[in-house]
Amino acid sequence: MYCSECGSELNSNGFCNNPYCNNSEKRKSFFNSNEFEESNKLDFNSSNFEKLDDSYTIDECNIKSYLNLDKYYIDKWALYEKDNNFLYWNNSSCIxxxxxxxYRKLYVYALLFIATIILSIIFLKEYTFLIYPVLCISLGAVSNNLYIKNVIKTIDKTKAKYHSLSQNEINILLESKGSKNLPITIVSVVLMFFVAIVWILNIIANW
Known part of the structure; x- marks a missing residue:
């Protein structure tokens, strides 16, 4: 039998074997306990989940494995641990x-960035040259926070999906997944360059 919520196998008691699933035995027992009432219905997508079992929380080894020992972002994770809303300037994201x-696998934000530029070209036209630097500066300020949140989310999903693996196996898997995507970045640069050339040629042709 499989869980109707996440698809993982059910144990002999009819509970889901996935500790992150709402139908897991640990969560069910915790929901019905006095501790849950006192915790004011804790968010189990946060660090409060460590109250159930420390082996399922995200630790420094997970972060280092996924980030491939990138000290810059490991330090930013440490800042995030102290303040979830931290701001720290990032030159690379601004430029x-x-x-x-x-490159950092923040695809949704990349699409939003592109969509904003396209909409500004369509509706704001001559003011587009102001919109772009504002977006870049804003991104430079919040990008580290966005990235670390995405890293934590990715690790969280990986540990939930492969919950039967040992901590060492999870770290090896995270390291193999990698926190960067160079091939798609190169394709994006080439595509953007091609679009820019076509746009410039079109402008010249209409002169």
């Missing part, structure tokens, strides 16, 4: 903007 987002 390379959309390409940095793609």
């Amino acid at each position: 390379f903007s959309c390409f940095w987002l793609i």
Whole structure:
């Protein structure tokens, strides 16, 4: 039998074997305990989940494995542990903007960035040259926070999906997944360059 919520196998008691699933035995027992009432219905997508079992929390080894020992972002994770809303300037994200987002696997934010630029070209036209630097500066300020949150989310999903693996196996898997995507970034640069050339040629042709 499989869980109707996450698809994982059910144990002999009819509970889900996935500790992150709402139908898991640990969560069910915790929901019905006095500790749950006193915790004011804790968010189990946060660090409060460590109250159930420390082996399922994200630790420094997970972060280092996924980030491939990138000290800069490991330090930013340490800042995040102290303040979830921390701000720390990132030169790379400000300069390379959309390409940095793609390189760091922040695809949704990259699409939002591109969509904002396209909409500004369509509706704001002559003011587009102001919109772009504002977006870049804003990204430079918040990008580290966005990235670390995405890293934590990715690790969280990986540990939930492969919950039967040991901590060492999880770290090896995280390291193999990697926190960067260079091939797609290169393709994006080439595509953007091609679009820019076509746009410039079109402008010249209409003169």
